[in-house]
Amino acid sequence: MIVSPTTLTTDPVVANPELAPLREAVRAGDWPAVRDQLAACEGDARTRAIRAVSQKAPTGFLESVVKADPADTAAAAMLADRLTEKAWLVRTRKMAQDVSPEQFKRFHEMLAEAERVTADSVAHDGSDPAVWTVRLVIARGLQMGEAETRRRYEQVAARDPHHLSAQSQLLQRLCPKWGGSVEAMHEFARQCAAAAPEGAHNAVLIAEAHLEHALSLPGGRQAYLSRREVVAELQEALGRTVLHPAFQRTPGWVEVHHSFALLFGLIGDRKTARPLFEATGNLVSEMPWRYFGDPVDVFQEHRARAMRKWRLW
Incomplete structure (x- = not known):
């Protein structure tokens, strides 16, 4: 059943209620409880x-925790992530030529602060993938180059070879829009998908790569996505993730569904897209919908298209 549009939510805690106690602990300023969660x-x-x-x-609360214990990597990751999110809000997601010099200046200042937080953290303890993952975002924003970005990714991969958040961030750096290439992007996505266990979320990288490839084209996006080999690879990736019996609704599961739902919708395969929308109910992931505007508005448009009844001839 399709829920009322007024109930749609992008809140990841609604998608994974087990995170609610963690959020409440953060809001209450109870760091010991945060650690326990x-x-x-x-x-x-x-x-x-x-x-x-x-x-x-609250940024101030996170700063106080990091100051009290510089070796607390969770606090450092949370603070750096908060600073990075604020930095991107300042920059906006417009093309570089549409961002003002003042916006870029503030963007770089905030990322530099996040970089300082994470550099101090890894100096105390370099074993936390969460810290290195946000360092991947920072490296891209500060244009540190592919070599440095890969070095940071390897710090994650050495500890967790299937860490999807880090893989998605490196994939972004390999995109043409960040100076990479479609060849490097697809190669990395396929390597990660092939290496991950069946049912893991990682094969969604295949969908992410094809979307980025389509967006990099000046025209003919639907023609590209409709290629037989592209559709076949997306179907295989869907079978390794959402449709696999071992797939779990751990954090990020809604984005996996919607990444495939968007692409199959763009292809015109409503039969495949429809159950992907139905499975998520009133839940909306920020990505990939944010690429095209307000996530909820874009989601509603694509879902409505996928839910239309087949035309009788």
Whole structure:
């Protein structure tokens, strides 16, 4: 059943209610309780949990925790993520030529502060993938180059070879819009998808790469996505993730559904897109919809198109 548009939400805690106590602990300024909640999270789920609650965390509170214990990597990751999110809001997601010099100046200042926080953190303890993941975002924003970005990614991969959040960030750096190439982007996505366990979320990188490839084209996006080999690869990736019996609704699961829903909708395959929309109910992921405008508005438009009844001839 399609829920009323008024109930649609992009809140990741609604998608994963188990994160609610973590958010409440952050809001209450109870850092010991935050530590206890994060102790139950592992790998990419922990990184996503940190990001889910950092978006609304009081910056002053996080700064006080980091100051009190510079070796607390969770606090450093949360603070750096908050600073980075604020920096991107200042920059906006417009093309570089449409961003003012004042916006770029403030953007770089805020990213430099996030870089300082994470540099201090890894100096105390360089083992936390969550810290290195936000350092990937910072490296891209400060244009540190592919070599440095890959070096930071390797710090994550050495500890968690299937850390999807970090893989998605490196994939972004390999996109043409950030100076990469479609060849490098697809190669990395395929390597990560092939290496991950069946049912893991990682094969969504295939969808992310094809979307970025389509967006890099000046025209003919639907023609590209409709190529037989592209559709076949997307179908295979869907089978390795959402449609696989081992797929779990851990943090990020809605974005996996919607990444495929968007692409199959653009292809015109409503039969495949429809159940992907139905499975997420009133939940809306920020990405990939944010590429095209307000996530909720864009989601509603694409979902309505996928839900239309087949025309009878």
